[in-house]
Amino acid sequence: MIEDDRLSEALRRVPAPEHGADYRVRREQALAGARPTTAGEAATQEALARRRTVVRRALVAAVAAVGLVAAVAGAVLSTRDAVDRTRPAALQSPSPSTSPARHRAIIAGAAPTQVGDDLTAVVRGLDDSLWAWGYRHRQGGPGAPLLERWDGSGWQEVVLPARRTNEIEGVAAISEDDVWVAGNSRRGGRLLHWDGTAWSAFPTPNEFAGTSETSNAVLATGPDDVWAVAWGAGSGMATLRWDGRLWWPVPAPVPGRGGELWLRLVRGASPRDVWALGDAQGYRPKRANGEVLLHWSGNRWKAQAWPASRRSSGRREEIVLDDLAVAGDGTLWAAGRRWFGPDNRGDLFVPVVLRLRAGRWQIMASGSSPSLPADWRRFMPSSIAATTSQDVWVAGGDDSGSSLWHWDGSAWSVVALPDVQSPAEYRARSVVAAGPDDVWVLCQGSTTNDRLEQLQPFFLHFDGATWQRLPAAPEG
C-alpha cells in the first residue's frame, strides 16, 4: 500500500543506532565462554523436553478430569463438543475445552505504558443486547481479552473460557444463549460460542483461512446464519458461514492470480444482504490489488465496484473505508477517508461518508455539506451506525476532542458530546443506535500519571435529549 511506503520511508529515516564502542569486545568474551551443542545433544534435550511435556500433559489431563467430574454436575461442557470427523467437506466441529493449550500469551509484555481496560468496539445483538470487547492491560504481567455486556442497568464483565483466545476481534449476539466471539489464539483464529451454559471453541482450520487461520470478524443475521471473515486467506476462502450446525467455507471472488484476501469487517441486515470489507494483496496482475468490498445476496459473493478513485490534472484520489453500516432500508453507509496522493503535493486525508443505493455511490458528507463545521476536514471517523437512511450516526474526532455527526435524511448536524471531568481526555471509538433516541457511544478515556497511561473506558447514552454517562464494567 502507498501509505505503507510512506511509513516505511519515515521509519527508515530514524534508524537504530550503532552499537556501543565495547559491544563487540563484550560479545567476543561472552562467546569465548560458550560452546555450541551438537545435533545429538540437541536431540537429547528435545527428547527430554518432550518427555517433560508428556508428564505435564498427563498432570493437566488428571487435573482436567477432576474438574470434569465437578463440571458435569453443572453441565459445563457443551454437547456440541463432539467432533464430527465424518464430514471432510465441512469445517471441524468445536474442539472440547480440554486440550492442553500451549499458553503463550501473545500479548504478554504488551502495553508497557498502559494499564486498565481498553475497549475497542460495541455492537448491538439481534435481541437488542449490547456487547463491548477489548483487552485488559495489566501492570507487570500479561493482560487478557475483555468482553462486557449491558444487562439493562449496567455493564457487566462476561467471563471467557481461560486460554481460548488471546484477542477478541468481533462479537455477534443472537440471543442471551446464542453468542459468537471471533478471536485469535497463538494457533490461529478461534470462534467461541456461548450457548447459555458453556463456551465452546471452534477452530478455523486451513481450509478456511489458508495462510492465516484467523477469524477476524463475525456477524449474525439469525441463529442459522452467522458469518466470519478471515485475514490472509488464499484461494478466496476468506469467509465462513454457520448454518446452525456446522461452519462451512464459502468462496469469495478473487481479483487475480495468487494473492490473498484480507477481510477485516462484515456487516449485514439479512441473510440475503451481507457485506465484507477488506483488501486484496499479492495478486497478479498488480492492478488487481487494493481495497475490496464484497456483497452476499443469498447465494454467492460478488465484488462491489469501489467508490471511484479519480485521477485528473495530476491529482490522484483514493478512498479508504473504515466502517460500514446497513440501514433498515438496505442502504449501505460507509465512513472513511479520502486520500489525496503525492502528486497532489501534500499528502492528505479528509473524512468521507458515502451511501450506496441502487448500485451507485454517493458522497454524503464533504466540504460542500453546509451544516458541517468549518473544520470538518480534521474529523476522522471511527465508526458509523445507521438505523434508517434518515438516522445515521458517525463517531469520530480530531485533536481537540470527539464528536458525533448525525444525518437526518436531509442534513448533517454535529452533536456535541458532553464534557467529562474525568478522564480529562477521551475518544469516541464506536457507535451503535437503535433510533434517534437510543444511541450508545463507546468512549476510551485515559489519564496519564507519572508517564503511565491509565485507560478508563466508559459509555455515553443519548435518549434524544440528554446524554448519560455509564461506567464500563468494573474489574472482577
Place this chain on the structure above:
Amino acid sequence: MTEDELLAAARGGDQHAFAELLDVHDRPLRTLAYRVLGNRDDMDDAMQEAAVKAFVNLGSFNGRSSFGTWLYRITYTTCLNLLRARRDVAAPVGLGQMDQGPARGGRSLATAGSVHDPAASVGERLDLEDALRSLSDEQRAAVTLVLELGYPLAEAAEILEVPVGTVSSRLWHARAVLQRSLEPPSTAGEDHGHD
C-alpha cells in the same frame, strides 16, 4: 566464506565464524532490538545475550527456517524476556524512558534522522517517535519487520511465532497510529461535494 561455510565452522565451535555470521545480520537485528527495547544499551545487552544463546543452541538449528529467521526469533524472544524481567523489578516503562540514546552515547529516534535526512521535519520525527512509543512491543516488532525491514508477512510471523493474521492485525492497528503521526498538522484538501 559463504553463510553455509560459516555456519559449519560455527557448529564446530569457531566463535569467530559465528561472530561473522552475526555481523552479516547485524543491521536488521539491531533495528528489531532497538525498536522493541527503545535504547542502545538494552539493545546491546539483548543482542549479546541472544548471540550466546544462539551459539550454544546451534545444534538445534535444523535448517527448516533460514538462519536469519532463526536468529531474529531468538533475538526477539530475548528482547521480550529482558523487558519482562525489567518490568518485574522496576516500575513500568514510562513514555519518557523508552529512549535515552544521546545521554548514553547513542542517537535517539528524534535525533537519528537528522544524520540521514537533514531536511526531514523535526515535528514529524517527534510525532513518529511518540507514535512508536504508544505501540505495544509486539506491534513495534511487527512494524519493524514488515514495514521497516521489508520482511514478508509469513517470515515475520515465523520470527514472532504468531499466525500471519496476527501480524496483520498488529500492523493494521499500528498503521493507523503511525499514519496519524505523519499527517500534516494543517489541512488544505479539495472538496468535491455531493454527487
